[in-house]
Amino acid sequence: METVYDLAVIGGGASGMAAAVMAAGRGRHVILLEKSAAVGRKIMASGNGRCNLMNTGPLRYRGESAFAQAVISRCGPERQKAFWHRLGLIVSEETEGRVYPCTFQSSSVVDALKMGLKQSGAEVRTGAEVLSCTLSDHQFRIRLSDGSIFSRRLLIASGSPAGKNLGGTDIGPVILRSFGHRTVPFEPSLTPVRTDRVSISGLAGIRVRCSIALMDASGNAIAREKGEALFTEDGVSGICAMQLSRFVDGSGQWIEIDPVGRLFPEEDALYRELQSRQDAFSALDPTALLNGLMLPRLSYAVLKQAGIPLRGERAGDLDDAQIRSIVRTAFHYRLKVMGKRGISDAQVAAGGALCSEFSPESMESRIVPGLYAAGETLNVDGDCGGFNLMFAFASGILAGEHI
Numbered sequence: 001m002e003t004v005y006d007l008a009v010i011g012g013g014a015s016g017m018a019a020a021v022m023a024a025g026r027g028r029h030v031i032l033l034e035k036s037a038a039v040g041r042k043i044m045a046s047g048n049g050r051c052n053l054m055n056t057g058p059l060r061y062r063g064e065s066a067f068a069q070a071v072i073s074r075c076g077p078e079r080q081k082a083f084w085h086r087l088g089l090i091v092s093e094e095t096e097g098r099v100y101p102c103t104f105q106s107s108s109v110v111d112a113l114k115m116g117l118k119q120s121g122a123e124v125r126t127g128a129e130v131l132s133c134t135l136s137d138h139q140f141r142i143r144l145s146d147g148s149i150f151s152r153r154l155l156i157a158s159g160s161p162a163g164k165n166l167g168g169t170d171i172g173p174v175i176l177r178s179f180g181h182r183t184v185p186f187e188p189s190l191t192p193v194r195t196d197r198v199s200i201s202g203l204a205g206i207r208v209r210c211s212i213a214l215m216d217a218s219g220n221a222i223a224r225e226k227g228e229a230l231f232t233e234d235g236v237s238g239i240c241a242m243q244l245s246r247f248v249d250g251s252g253q254w255i256e257i258d259p260v261g262r263l264f265p266e267e268d269a270l271y272r273e274l275q276s277r278q279d280a281f282s283a284l285d286p287t288a289l290l291n292g293l294m295l296p297r298l299s300y301a302v303l304k305q306a307g308i309p310l311r312g313e314r315a316g317d318l319d320d321a322q323i324r325s326i327v328r329t330a331f332h333y334r335l336k337v338m339g340k341r342g343i344s345d346a347q348v349a350a351g352g353a354l355c356s357e358f359s360p361e362s363m364e365s366r367i368v369p370g371l372y373a374a375g376e377t378l379n380v381d382g383d384c385g386g387f388n389l390m391f392a393f394a395s396g397i398l399a400g401e402h403i
């Protein structure tokens with residue numbers, strides 16, 4: 001006799017593991033199918049290996065954000081903290097409402113979930129890639145490369161194609177479409193921005209604390225962020241830059257980086273500082289003017305963009321207009337936007353299955369009873385700061401609890 005599970009979960013990531021722990025903990029016969037050799041690979045990589053697993057501040061969701069709010073209102077930070085506590089994980093709240101495991105190691109989150117799976121009796125099968133699913137006689141048939149599994153309920157928790165090297169796929173919407181659900185195409189949401197090569201020449205690998213703004217072709221700010229930007233081989237990354245990426249549309253936009261505004265309240269204050277440095281360092285190379293305010297490679301780039309000749313000139317030789325130009329450029333270092341990296345390099349994808357076709361109480365399909373979806377497979381994406389994992393865990397917990 002073929003085993004018929006109460007629940008088959010596709011995807012051993014954040015939402016799938018949370019759902020399996022909840023459902024198996026309530027006595028359901030659960031199987032979790034994960035195509036990779038290990039569960040929780042994206043969680044392991046999250047938050048630079050520290051796992052920013054939720055956020056207690058105001059919600060920052062896009063896509064069907066009202067659905068995300070409805071889910072979080074039922075399973076918000078307090079319920080999630082209790083969930084983690086039951087799995088033995090203590091969390092620590094840091095600045096801006098960001099919550100991490102108290103060890104600041106993603107592996108603690110994955111270990112807690114694995115322990116929960118073991119204790120609840122959920123069956124975990126890794127290296128099990130789901131190819132397709134069908135429904136007949138109130139039973140789902142889940143096809144793997146080496147056979148089929150049967151289950152009365154099915155949870156699609158296979159995430160998105162973001163972070164392809166960490167297991168990202170678009171199988172979730174493919175399966176959901178086969179059951180009549182509608183989907184929005186996936187797009188990179190949090191991803192590095194590509195810029196012109198000239199303005200980033202020599203800067204790859206440099207991290208800079210700054211304000212960063214995306215400007216339209218007419219010079220109006222589309223979005224602003226603060227944080228640590230990371231120059232890359234083809235542009236700029238880091239949380240603050242990735243937050244801007246969703247507004248990149250290829251219409252002649254610019255990025256402006258301001259590494260000095262946090263040190264000087266306005267441009268005149270930096271101007272006065274540079275004047276006194278010009279006196280003090282008059283015989284030195286002009287880069288001496290920005291020494292200690294930013295890393296030398298960035299000083300050089302700022303002076304170049306400010307149009308300062310760097311062929312043996314001395315700081316004392318610069319005239320007032322040149323000092324003003326350095327000040328302006330230091331506050332508005334410009335990078336021409338050429339596009340953004342694709343979905344494989346993104347941390348999060350926008351798009352997915354239409355949430356309006358699922359219940360925010362149970363995550364059950366309004367079209368096919370017994371079919372559920374959770375996490376990034378759904379048309380919700382959040383800002384950096386723990387919002388994506390918080391939605392994945394909330395939707396997984398609600399689905400597992402309902403099942």
Ligand SMILES: Cc1cc2nc3c(=O)[nH]c(=O)nc-3n(C[C@H](O)[C@H](O)[C@H](O)COP(=O)(O)OP(=O)(O)OC[C@H]3O[C@@H](n4cnc5c(N)ncnc54)[C@H](O)[C@@H]3O)c2cc1C
Pocket residue numbers: 010011012013014015016033034035036039040041042043045046047048051052053054128129130131157158159160162163166167168169171346347348374375376377385386387388389390392
């Ligand atoms: C580098 C990086 C850093 C991040 N940092 C943060 C952070 O600090 N905070 C935050 O909130 N969010 C962060 N995110 C986003 C967050 O990790 C995701 O939003 C979240 O993991 C989504 O959970 P999920 O359950 O929907 O999908 P996932 O956690 O991606 O799990 C989906 C699982 O399904 C499996 N799968 C896919 N297809 C199949 C198939 N056909 N058969 C079987 N299994 C399949 C995948 O291998 C994967 O394990 C980060 C993402 C990345 C890539």
